[in-house]
Amino acid sequence: MTRRGLALVALAAVLVVAGCQAPVAGPAGGGPAPDGGPAGADRQPANITVQNGTLAVDPGLVFARVQTVAGTNVTPPERVRAFGNESDYGNASLGGGGLPPFQEAVGLKTGPVPNASDVGLQFAGQTSALGTVVVYAGPNATTDDVRLVVAHEFVHYVQFKQGRSAQLRQRVDTSTTDGSYVVRSLLEGPAVYTTDAYLERYTDNGTQNSPVYRAIAEALPPGHVGRYGNSQYAEGFEYVASRVDDPADIPRVYESPPTTSEQVIHNLTADEEPPVALDAAVEPAGGWREVGTDRLGEAFVRTTLAVGVTQERADRAAAGWGNDRLYVYRTPGQRTASYAWTFAWDDAGEAAEFERALRAYLDARGERRAGQWAIDDGLSARVLAPSERSTVLLLGNGSFVAGTDATVTVG
Template identity: 35%
Template sequence: MSTGELVPTLAVVTLLVLAGCAGVPLGESDTTTASPSNESPTASPTPTGPASVTVDDAVTVENGTLPVNATLTFNRVEAVTGTDVDPWPVRVRNLSEWRGSVQQVGALPLNRALGFENVSADWSEPTGVTLQGAVYVHPGDGSAAKTERVLAHEYAHLVQQRTTMFPWQGRLDGPRPTTDLLLTRRTLVEGGAVFVADAYTERYLDIQSNTAYARGLYRNGSATYRSALAPYVFGSQYVEYRIDDPANLSAAYENAPRTTEQVIHNETPSEEPPANLTVRHQTADRSSWEFVRNDTLGEMSTRATLDTELDRERAAAAAAGWGNDRLLAFQHATNDSRYGWVWVMRWDNETETDELEDALLDYTYTRRQNSDAAFNYRALDDTTVAVVFGDAEFANAADLRATDGTVSVIVSASED
């Protein structure tokens, strides 16, 4: 995915998938792929293999030097993961900053409307990116040990890709993947790399684990920053729940979750499938508004959105009843800088819907005060609610009706 021109309705994907890693000093993979339920320290994964390793598979370091032995680190990751793969070159470059980061997310229309803001990234800390064929590392002003931890994280991504661990790897998806599916895959990818880096740190380094570091940043960061860190926090939690040895990393991707709800709550696809939800749209002939696309944001994105205006614990509790959602995006026919959105959400039961309703009422009220966008809350039935937001004209033109589990979005004709 490029960081060039992006369709505004894909802004949440940009925030949570692309910028979600590139803007934080943890390392990332380019594989397209709330606070945690338990933030207390957890047992470290137990690596297999000897404490000392044979140094082979020489790694080429390009465009500069590193304060660590890249070849030794690579061979140690092979030992920890019980694999034997060929290395890719390591290039000393801050590719994270070049690709785009959480610094720019607030400039995108959907993100700005929902309350996400531009934030500053600390490039003095080591960061990394793994692309097909190369690993990029930016040491910054970090210690050799921190740089080595990032490099171990990146090598874990190399192992993931080299051994074809992901069930979706090489598969051609039919319909365009939703935000929730992309974020689910991203979270599983990053969670595996954090798990491996934790085992590596436990064995070879005398510094904080990758998980502890990510959780500390998560707890102390802004809502936008937390949304960027969520794949690391929830991903490592899920992988740790599934396996206890990085040599068994591939097992973490067997019967893998398909929604962020399932990742957050350590569930399989059969344990908590999305609730049935059908959303249809109809635009009147003389309407100024054109339908662009629809999407599913998922529990992780819902939590992150509510977190922009509510406290973290309340946002997490309200989002926990997520059953399904659809976000419909519309654009003005003659002014492409004007947008309107309808976000329909279905919750698992009436009790959880009541909790969400209270949270959404406060969220929409606060967003109206803090932005120039219109925000209208709509209760549709006992388990289905919606938020119509964006351009004020669109908010007045959109009518929602719910019948037998189907929601119809009708955008009326423009006034003469």
Template identity: 35%
Template sequence: MYQRVERVMDADAPAPTVQVSDDGPINFSAASLSPLQEALGYRRGAESVAKCGRFYPAFATDDTVTVAPGNLSAGAVELILAHEYVHILQDGVEGYDRVSDVESFAVRRSLSEGSAVYVADRYADRYDRRWNGTTPLGIRECIYHRIGDANRGLAGRYYFGARHFAQRVDSPADLSAVYRSPPRTTEQLIHGLGPDEERVANLSVSVRQRGRWIGDTRQRAGELRLRSWLRTGLDADRAGTAATGWGADERLTFDRGERTGVAWVLRMDSPGDADELAAALDDLEATLESRDATSVETARVGDGTVVAFAGPESFVAGAEATGSAGDVTVTVP
């Protein structure tokens, strides 16, 4: 079947060695929460991934594919192998070397794994193979919506990565069109956009610290992580609608002893998008606080920027945000 994947991709590389392991099913409930995730109110557990099926480890190295078939059907194992064979072949696809230049790790991983899901999905249609009654993209969609909070961002890379290829190319033989012109943000990834569309808005964030909460570790989180956080307390449609319109962000973390506080500055594309996000965050706040998961408060800066504070009450109650939509000052207790 390796030759079938080569034909589907119009690619060529030496066939890998296939190793079979006796590893047991993946335990999605085993994921632990980071201090950042705990501050944001994430929950442990895998929710209802079992409704999507049972899943076993599989991975590819330079010239070897290792798969644990468990009790999966022959069709499911074939589709898993098709996914891993893509990883053997994709290094030779024109433009794949440009993926490593993308700054965002989440986007790089989404392009690598998403293209493998996309090719396996098209393989399933071409050769009439099914995995738990659906195709690889259907499986990834199910996992994304049912997996626990701690792993939803990771699951989203596979799901939205595959959708991105489906939106931008007509055939697995055209992967190079995306590899040569990869998205730069998870917003572009989610919405099937190229690197020159919906560019990141200007956003400058400065910090005033009063001495108790210290740190100022910051990163651009992106739309995918925003969606993942909103899903801790909102349904998929509400989270997707509220996160759409993302323009730029900076997520900052501060520590006091073993406790972590978060200031998430989110500049949206328009005042209307900011209104929608702020309303969603108000509902998220109510849900998370009703679970005694964390404290959340929001502030508006200008017409288009929302700042969310999350973590212990002593952090949230004393934090402030001032400035303009593109130039925000966060003051922490």
């Protein structure tokens, strides 16, 4: 039975400042300014109070118009909390802070985005399952920025009111990193798609939500953990755009959702390309005990390989993903864990392409010595190819890497 791969394995959801988010300080002492776009919405503006600050748009009008575009009819939130100061909001950086140990071990990069304001990262927001809507906008945020992020957050509010998150979790295994990616993608993607439709209908200046994530991807270096979080917005949007012609049709995406990041990336349903069977038997060096497992998925493989090879090569090498399973090991006397990351591929050619890219990735990270790699921070690595359709990456303590073997059966 697969167990959740501990906090040290699972990816923390990266808060992407731009897709889900925003307020900006409005006129001092005044009420909210009216929303832009054509006069007269299809629905009566809601009565929504702005707390803590002011907004450059009327949240009640934005909410009414979002519901018109989405074809929904839920009770509006009573209030929106607005922040114009980054320290008050608490997190307006992308991919900042530390990383869980496994992400550090595979070399993922972190840190704030250089010149974030140049790519529009002047706004952020979040909506909780309890209906709390919070928005932040920096001093350079425009009214268009605020309108975009408020609309995006209201889509999330509607999603929670309709139980979309719970609906996804009934169909997708969120005990894995890969499954969590799918759920986030199918919340963020529809929010981006609906926000684009709202902006297209009610503004005439060409502002859209979806280009923000392309700009973020270009601003972040390959291998940055923020790219993984950002891809949930970008790939989720592309998935929804390939499946529906109108925001009102989005509910059918939730009725038969993808279950892996591979399916999200390649616009597949759960039935079109399910994970292949992967049966791994890892034989660790003496004293090492398995403490957790996880499935990381194609999206995570892409991000990891890009630490050492180009993003384009990483994407190609990951495209033959059939399944993966990460095993986490610990032993008394060792402060850090060691890992066996096992892979199943669609065919032998895909496995060979991945192995070449994996070895190039390791060459970029460390020095190859006698069949294994010495990486900074005392890490060692070794690559196994137990069969023509499988690969194993051993990573961690030198004795673990040197003394561990594995067999993999791909069904």
